[in-house]
Amino acid sequence: MKNILISFCATAALFIMFSCHDRLDRPAENRTFEEAIDYSNTSEMDAPLIGAYAAFQSRGWEQFPLISVRGDDVNNGGLGDQQPFADTDKFRYDKGYWMYNSLWQTMYSDIIDGNAAKEQIDLYAEQATGSNPAAQYKAEIDVLNAYLLFNIARVWSDxxxxxxxxxxxxxxxxxxxxxxxxxxxxxxMNAAIPLLPDMRPNQRTDLPGGVTKHTALAVKALANLELENYQGVADATSQIINSGLFKLYPDYYQLFKKPGELSDENLLQFQYSDFDQGTGTQITYLTAFFGPQKWEPKVEGINGGWGFYEPSLKYIKFMLDRGDRERLVTSVLFTPRGIEEIKKDPNYADLPDWVSNETPSGDVILDYARALFASGKHYLPSDQITPGRKSWANAQNMKVIRYAEILLMHAEALTRGATSTAITADAAVNLVRERAGMTPLSGVTSAQVLDEKLAELGMEWGIRYYDMLRTENYDELSYGGRDFSADKAYLPYPQAQVDVLPGLSK
Structure with a gap:
């Protein structure tokens, strides 16, 4: 990986496949805007939009774990490999580390490419007669760019x-x-919302799973949560809830597997595909980072992973204390060694039978050196992997924003003084708890909502870490030998960028 100034190829549009769209069912191909393009052929106006989606979803394997690893729900796994990643988990930062530069560089490059795609859409629109979808397409790109910028700001602040x-x-x-x-x-997002389709992402027939008005509302709610503008959070989430379009997928375990793809719960996700073919072209994320190094899959021949992403023992004990069976079994893959480690604590010497190294799908997780546990949310049962494919969790979609998060953001906002006629805080939390088989709560507090977010959203996008920063619950982050303080909240700017961007030195 090269530590270089933000690379820019705004002229490149990568076509990606979305199901149920004849032009997009072709394998990915490259095209440059510098070629002679007939902008009067306005049927091709969606080409820059598709390129923006492709760039958005083409995330490097290192980006999700770097965003997420500092929470008390997740540990790094490893034995010296990627040591600066392990140090980051313990709030020891190396501004020369290639992962920092890659996250910064690629996210900014994709935002700039998105801006270029909007300019290309304008060139098509100039040639169009009558109404055209240019405004919607540009609004979609604004939502994609906003989510990338949101993550950049959460990681680096200014x-x-x-x-x-x-x-x-x-x-x-x-x-x-x-x-x-x-x-x-x-x-x-306020500007984008009226320009976008008023439907669920899975209701779009042109780009199933693509951005809608409610995706923009969700990103707006996330931004307002960071601002601690809780009325703004409640207003945005209320519109999503009042739409009546979204519901929780009934099976929490399968939500993160093939059956849960494009469900009514998803407001934004990264979509990948092997085109249901055992060989040849596929568009996928390198999920091997998350998987255990050793396992006995029910379907033989599927490879294990790298073992670098480990649910924390603190998180597991938190879930055991709650009796939160379904979400724990979904979120954590146990090894025999990990189960024995839990039992070393006298308070957990007698574990329930469902704490097992065999998954509900019949795959068996074995001991491996790098970690005691692996993330079940980044796991596909071996019998759900397309025959012929061998990679860990091959072509698994990755959830980005779920309706469960909307409900819990809404509940927190109400417990912090916001008002809404959409749904009460109790009702919002209890919808999420009911799906997980948990008993209902009454008179929920902000602390209880944060606990529910940890149970529901653990291992997802660093949500726990950024919640603890926002609420200044710093003691929660000082666990397992870690020593967190407010001055460690954000990563240092990558040295490769400081060297070339004067604004980072001021």
């Missing part, structure tokens, strides 16, 4: 807001405070 397709503009730009970045995102 960052650039790229508003053009010219990367050299960053050479003279100044970083904006995190609060200003989040307000910018919320304002962008």
């Amino acid at each position: 960052v650039f807001i790229p508003e053009t397709s010219n990367p050299s503009d960053l050479l003279t730009a100044e970083v904006k405070p995190k609060t200003e970045v989040m307000q910018y995102i919320a304002d962008q």
